[in-house]
Amino acid sequence: MLRGLSPSSAPLQLLLMGLALGAIGIVQFFRLQHRRRVMEDMPTARIRSAAQGYVELVGQALAPDLPLFSPITRTPCCWYRYKIERRDGSDGDKWTTEEQGASTAQFWLDDETGRCIIDPEGAEVRARTRSTWTGAAAQLIPGSRGEVMLAGDNDHRYTEHLILPGQTLYALGWFASLSPLQASKHEEVRERIAAWKADPQQRRAFDTNGDGELDMAEFEQLRQQAAATVEAERRERAVLPQTHVLKKPNDRRVFLLTTEPHDDLTRTLRWQAWGWLLAGVLGLGYGGAGLLMRF
Structure with a gap:
């Protein structure tokens, strides 16, 4: 009770x-x-x-x-x-x-x-x-x-x-x-390109003619540099556990x-x-x- x-x-x-x-x-x-x-x-x-x-x-x-x-x-x-x-x-x-x-x-x-x-x-x-x-x-x-x-x-x-x-x-x-390489190389390159394009200092570094815009040749140079940078970083991360x-x-x-x-x-x-x-x-x-x- x-x-x-x-x-x-x-x-x-x-x-x-x-x-x-x-x-x-x-x-x-x-x-x-x-x-x-x-x-x-x-x-x-x-x-x-x-x-x-x-x-x-x-x-x-x-x-x-x-x-x-x-x-x-x-x-x-x-x-x-x-x-x-x-x-x-x-x-x-x-x-x-x-x-x-x-x-x-x-x-x-x-x-x-x-x-x-x-x-x-x-x-x-x-x-x-x-x-x-x-x-x-x-x-x-x-x-x-x-x-x-x-x-x-x-x-x-x-x-x-x-x-x-x-x-x-x-x-x-x-x-x-x-x-350490969970993200794909393609995704990392794309994100790096977007980040550099949004950064005024990076844009000026690739704007070789100084007109404030990235033409096709300048953008291609940025893309190649971004891909090379990502590749170097991935090689360094590949040896990490x-x-x-x-x-x-x-x-x-x-x-x-x-x-x-x-x-x-x-x-x-x-x-x-x-x-x-x-x-x-x-x-x-x-x-x-x-x-x-x-x-």
Whole structure:
């Protein structure tokens, strides 16, 4: 029974809430069970030999090329999520979110066979490094050599979730390898010609008679120079390795990044799934019994 009420005496709204809880519980059970099975059944790929498509990677998180710092404690990190809440109400047990956000900066995963860019936008992230505190806390002073200051007050609660450089990262998402010569030579030449024609300085360089216009001979010279420049640049790029990226799939499959140990997370998902199933069965039983007694 919910809130000490028998189903026959419960208000209709409470019975409908029970049915809604039951439906949500059943859906959550199947969703979490599916996620757990995907994690348990998916073989771990290696970056150097990974197939294009949906893969599981495990490696070491490495910082972005440009330094990234968490907004509250200014901790160097690969990824962050934060929330700042303000105490609301005289009783002091209610909190209102003032500010929150998560980083979308790309960072690296290294599994010793290669490196892969992790694009965290749209990912479900479970970070093992997380902290919540109320009141003043030691925060790194930006641009200093490790100096800290005390900031914050007792009317605010702060939360940070971090992926730190060097932590083991489990990643489940869409893997794609990008060739340095992905665009065709024809497209690159056409874009270079358009760019040079739109640039007054480049136009003057090929306007040999100085009349402000490019005649057929002058345009042909520009085209040949553009083609030669593009060809030289493509030869330089041809020796570069492919760039690997892991990102959110285009379909509804899960995109998961976590620093929690694989076995711990699957165990947590199992218990969460069964917890939701229990709540769902109780909600359906309570709401269904109450409606049957009323009608």
